[in-house]
Every structure is written in structure tokens, then in C-alpha cells.
Amino acid sequence: MSDANEPVSYADAGVDLAAADRSVELLSDVVKRASRPEVLGGIGGFGGLFQLDVARYREPVLVSGTDGVGTKVDLARRLGVLDTVGIDLVAMVVDDLVVPGAEPLFFNDYVSVGKLDPDRVADLVRGIADGCAIAGCALVGGETAEHPGLLADDEFDLAGFGVGVVEKDAILGPHRVQPGDAVVAMASSGLHSNGYSLVRRIVADRDLAARHGLARPLGEVLLTPTRIYALDVLALIAEVETHALCHVTGGGLPGNLPRVLPDGLGVTVDTATWAWPEVFSWLAEAGPVATDEMWRTFNCGVGMVAIVPDDRAADAVALLQGRGVDAWTVGAVTDRSGVELTGGP
DSSP, rough: OOOOTTTOGGGGTTOOOHHHHHHHHHHHGGGGSSTTTTTTTTTTSOOEEOOOOOGGOSSSEEEEEEEEEETTHHHHHHHOOSSSHHHHHHHHHHHHHTTTTOOEEEEEEEEEEOOOOHHHHHHHHHHHHHHHHHHHHHEEEEEEEOOTTTTTTTTTEEEEEEEEEEEGGGGGSSSGGGTTOEEEEESSSSTSSSSSSHHHHHTSSTTSSSSTSSSSSSHHHOOOOOOOOOHHHHOOOOOOOEEEEEOOOOOHHHHHHHGGOTTTOEEEEEESSSOHHHHHHHHHTTTTTHHHHHHHOOOOOEEEEEEEOOOGHHHHHHHHHTTTTTTEEEEEEESSSSEEESSOO
């Protein structure tokens, strides 16, 4: 407690305004590589300016989304690796935006920290800028907040908000899906950003620097950034008739596929058409975690799904593989409700 007659400052409460100014200086260069011609001005204002070229569209519909990285940030903190979770943040938002067929336009971030270290914040935002560049969208602004007393000095959290655009008559979704459509899977890069509360429980007492039988150190495997599919999916939509897309996040295939199906229809998924990446098999054994729980919690190797006419499935797979995305036909739409997993594991 301070003396009643002694003035107190924001710094006394744990907020460093000088560090905040330094952070903005560092971020100015970081965000330059994540821009688009429609962006007006730079960062540091009260709002990001984006001039939508309405002449490009007949009936533009704006699509918005927001998300975070979740408890994966705790592993990043423990390992001192801060320049990749920003990619996860962007991926979780833009790969939702693209599901109705929208092109991601711009992104805003929110970074909260216990103690503002400009270099650490720059690392976090560097990852966000990298993600925006991969997705083809602009990082138009954000907010960094210091929360002394609520977060420990080295703790942080991330959230993001994005906006995309799609022609009204081109919106994808359940209204386009038909029985007999093919279900095309796109490989994930690993765990992405879901299920980490369970992951952290499993690895709580394990050495993250050790391999534990994996091809790479456990911590490195767990921090593999989420794959950003946005530009690959937009290329698919432009070339191959696409009825619906499904971003496989929390809930896995059984929890997410019904969200893009009309009432009365379901899908069969032949799980024998791919092998789980080793991290999923390792978690199932190390937990141990039951197979049904694995499917409900993790993507298990499939991060995005496209539903296309059956006679265009081969074209979809070829286009995606040509862009470096491992893809394959994994099943079909049926006239029976629900998601049926057949095959193994």
C-alpha cells in the first residue's frame, strides 16, 4: 500500500506505457508484409481502414468470424516459442471464413499479456502477420493489453477477428449438398489448435524436449502450426463445382460434418483410407484415450473437407494435390442422417 499522500501512477499498478509505445514501433515493420491494396493508412489509429472494391461484386455478402488459440498458448509459453501460435490464430478464423466460400479480406488481433515485453509481443504478432500473408488477407490493426495481477508476467492469450466476402449466389452450404456427393478430405498438419486441454493433461509430467518415440521432440510436434487452407480452397471453388466445406475443429469429423449437411442426410467416412499421423496414435496410447474419444476431440489427420459432385471428386483431389495439399476421397453423402465411420483404426 502506498502512503495516502503519495501519488501513484499507472506504472505502480504494473502497466508500462513506455513498453507499449516501444511495442507499437516494433509492430510497424512486422505488419507491413500482411497487407492488401485495399488497406488505407497503417497501424496505430483507432480503427483499421479497408476500402472494399464493390465494383468487383454483384451482390457481395460480408462474412465475419472470431476465435482464439485456446490452451495451446500455455505450451508455447512453457517452451518459449512465441512466433507460431499467431499462425494458429489466423488459421482458426480464416478457415472458418472460407467455409461459405468467402475470400478473407482483413484481420484484427487482440493480445493480452501479464507484463508487456515488446520483443515477446513482436514475436506473437509476427506469427499473426505470417498467417495473414499465407491466407492472403491484411492485418489492419489490433490491440495489446497488459493485465498485471490477472496474468503472470510470462502469461498471454490471443484472440482474432476476421472479415471475408462472397457473392450471395455463390454461398456454399447444406442447401447445395445432394445424396451421392463425394466427400474429399484434406490432410491436417497435426493437432491444429483443438483438444489441447486434454493434450496438456496427458503431457503434464513429460519432458517436452524429448522425442518419446516420435520423429521430433514432443514439444515441437505439439506446436506445429495449424494448416491454413484458405487460398487452396478458394482455388478449388474457382475450378471445381463445390457444394460445401467443413473446417474440422473441436468435435472432430463426427461433430463438424453434420453442420454442413441438410436435415435427413448424412455421410459415410471410410477411416481406412488414411493412417492417423503419429501424434494421434501417440496420444491415444499415452493417455490412454479411447478411439471414440479421439474422433470426438481431434481432427485425427483431416483438417478440412470438401463436398463435391461425385464425378468431380478426382478433379478436386488432383487440384489440391497440385497445390501441395494431400487430399483423397474419404466417403460419400448418404440419405441416412448422421456420420458413419467405417474401417479403422
